[in-house]
Amino acid sequence: MTQIALLNLSASPYSLSRTMKVLVCAGGTGGGIYPALAAVSELENEGLQRDQVLWIGTQGEMEETLLTRYGLQLETIRGGAIVGVPLHTAVRNAIKLSWSIGTASKLIRRFRPDVMFMTGGYMSPPVALAAWLHRVPICIYLPDVEPGSSIKTVLPLATKIACTTDGSRAYIAEEKMVVTGYPVRPEIREVVHLSKDEALAKFDLKPERPTLFVFGGSRGALNINRALMAALPELLEQAQVIHISGTLTWPEVEANSQNLPVELRTRYKPYPYLHDEMGAAFRAADLVVARAGASMLGEGPAFGLPAILVPLTFAWRYQKVNADYLTERGAAIQLTDESLFDELLPTVSALLQDKARLRTMSEAARALDIPEATSRLARFITSVGEGKAS
DSSP: OHHHHHHHGGGSOOOOOTTOOEEEEEOSSHHHHHHHHHHHHHHHHTTOOGGGEEEEEETTSTHHHHGGGTTOOEEEEOOOOOSSSOHHHHHHHHHHHHHHHHHHHHHHHHHOOSEEEEEEOTTHHHHHHHHHHTTOOEEEEEOSSSOOHHHHHHGGGOSEEEESSGGGGGTSOGGGEEEOOOOOOHHHHGGGGSOHHHHHHTTTOOTTSOEEEEEOOTTOOHHHHHHHHHHHHHHTTTOEEEEEOOSTTHHHHHHHHHTSOHHHHTTEEEESOOSTTHHHHHHHOSEEEEOOOGGGGTHHHHHTOOEEEOOOTTSTTHHHHHHHHHHHTTSEEEOOGGGHHHHHHHHHHHHHHOHHHHHHHHHHHHHTOOTTHHHHHHHHHHHHHTTOOO
């Protein structure tokens, strides 16, 4: 079968064409950007040069600031959400996206890519249509179990679709689908081998206390932040906490931390955002509380980390589907935004005290890890670009 042949590419050496050009289309949130960055990094390890990559994103979105850290060439087009927004906003953004087909077409004519690699974002439909019109083969990586609305519209244009899990079979035609796993960023993956004591030391935390890691994704999560702040005085009596708040509610989180008793404050490590130490936070933790974005399908399993997931209810359905996938396999349990204030503290306390259950959940999470996912995805992109994926 085609799928088996593609998967076997990950087990064999391959030579990346020195002239191959890759157009990357990814943006909006870290869930789409970080997997694309991991794939590009792996392609660079195989010989791809920076001038052989062009990244297309959306004006005003996260990629405009994040990609400057990585030195990649970025072009932006105009666009915005057309699902889950008021009608007048959807119409305005649809006009922007339609106009952007011409912009994307000009970029493609100038860059002349051999393959377009897409993970999602508002700009996906116009860029995919422009690539299809220019006969550029399109490959898609689906970070979440279920494709979001932007990706769903362009699936028919794709040559092949790589998926994080086999749970995506319900949404993707089997003849186009290959399971690669989630491409955990190399700077996070390499920390898997760090000792737990070394990881705790990076946050000045003690190995004798259980450690909770709390984060809400690249933009933060107001309900998770406030439920945690309400629980902190009692929670810090029994555990220590690494908390990434996101930038939006950071002033509130920072002010709250200053109001904690001095003896508890040393057990609480809040940050608006973590870049270089994100892997260490995963490695230091015994339990994580998080949204159910795509990264939890890869980063939680990479560290064998049990999870309490709080799927974002208005984010299409994809976070709930992700959370269900991990929960059904024993790696996570779920809470809702509505239940957080009442259930966060007792749920965390019960799990941290139940070492046997944490161990079982950890084993279940680790069983879902695919360490070679990044190299699989890089080979997948190469195979589509070289016309070997049919």
